[in-house]
Amino acid sequence: MSFKSLVKLENALFRNILSPKNKPLIFKNPINFEIKQDERWAIIGPGKTQFLKVLSSQYIAEHPLSLTYPFLDKSQWPSEVIQFLEFKGALPTAHLSARYEFFKDEFDQTTKDFVLGNSINNYHKNPIDYNHVQNIFESLKLNGLEDRWAMGLSNGQTRRSRLAKALIKKPRLLIIDDPFLGLDPKATELVSEVLKALPPNPYVVLGLRYQDELPEWITHLAIVDETGILHQGSVDNLTVHLESVRGDAHHWNKDRKSKIQKIDNIKRTFKTPPKETTPLLEFKNVSVSYRGVPILRDLSWKVLSGEKWHVRGDNGTGKSTLLSLITAEHPQSWNSSILMYGIPRRTGKQSFFDINETIGFSSPELHAIFPNNRTFYETITTGFVVNGFIPPLYLTEKQKERIEIYLKNFDVTEETRNTKFGRLSISDQKLALFIRAIIKNPDLLILDEALSVMEDTRIQQCQELLKHYPGAILAIGHLDSEVPTTDRYIRLIKPGEYEVGTK
DSSP states (O other): OOOOEEEEEEEEOEEETTSOTTSOOSSSSOEEEEEETTOOEEEESTTHHHHHHHHTTOEEESSGGGEEOTTSOTTOOHHHHEEEEEOOSSOOOSSGGGGTSOOOSTTOOBHHHHHHTHHHHTTTTSOOOHHHHHHHHHHTTOTTOTTSBGGGSOHHHHHHHHHHHHHHTOOSEEEEESTTTTOOHHHHHHHHHHHHHOTTTTEEEEEEOTTSOOOTTOOEEEEEETTEEEEEEEHHHHHHHHHHHHHHHTGGGTTHHHHHHHHHHHHTTSOOOOOOOSOSEEEEEEEEEETTEEEEEEEEEEEOTTOEEEEEOOTTSSHHHHHHHHTTOSGGGOOTTEEETTEEOOBTTBOHHHHHTTEEEEOHHHHHHSOTTSBHHHHHHGGGSTTOOSOOSOOOHHHHHHHHHHHHHTTOOHHHHTSBGGGSOHHHHHHHHHHHHHTTOOSEEEEESTTTTSOHHHHHHHHHHHTTOOSEEEEEOSSGGGSOOOSEEEEEEETTEEEEEEO
């Protein structure tokens, strides 16, 4: 039986729509590539996001007929029937605290309204198929959340909602970059099963990282770097290549002596932590509810200076809420049951800026709203400003020197340091935000999925650096490979139920 091609590229070269003719091509080498209707493809490698955008017709082909979609009717325009879904961060919002309380702005909507989106406004043209909507909510385990405020969803629930939003539009081809990012194992299995069952309505192409486990239903792989396709074919035939590339991605230990020397340079910039027995952070029977729905109940917990904590829990158990209380992003943060350095939080006694002077953080929420027009270097400099998105007008020589040491440690090129945030790879965006979080030597470093989506080598570099960090660390990550070395954990189970222990 012969199958039509979904996508076909023949000696194809591409440029960014906004780039002039003299700008570099998206990939250096011409691309020959084909996906047939009976194949299930995953794209892997440092060039995967750019390649997924090529497949979703977001770049200009040098020769228009070098990119075709044979399975589409001539009346169907690719941009109208192809959905590209990229999990960069959480829902955008005017302020991070808008996620936790009622704010009257454009994002004040229920989960159902968010998922339906423009479908509601275009109802007279394309009536909503509510049976289809209900099936999507049920398959993604979003039923029961329809009337919940969308900004109050957990990161994992938000990602499933965004997937539902894409499916509501009934695309012919769904292209997803990092579909399992930020999902706990149960949610990962759920989303994988949903994606497996979708073709042919719609067909699905995934973008995955080297370290991701391939879903068992994936039949074909393409390994892509900045030059173009390195290898492509069936999973069985590419197993050796994939393992080889994964091995190359773990090359951090090569030239280990040089890497350790660079980290020693950074260690010299660390400040000596205070020798105090008073907890750096303490929660005393803290409870939080959203509109009467409990999220945390009677939580008691202490963090001492220099301790390394893994904050665990399934999606929706309150991890992000816990961190938002610490950083005073949550309106319920002003609670005398929350203490820092032994001092109770009270309105009028400490300001948001006082609290965050000694805290550094990186999170999906921050990633989602960070300005795209800051360069990699400028992004780092904003770490010296509490809650700052605007680079400081003046940097001391000591601050400049510290930045240079970090850039050298992570082998950041001159081109990358001057590239705008919005044009960086997702891995480099995450790296810039990681350095931004740690650059001022905070007493408390909060890393909420900070290493997720980074290239494997970058993750190893960050993890090695964090082994030597003298301050306290709170880390969230569903994959152990994306969490720094920790010696303690707190696991949130449900309101009023949690575990605290040592590893």
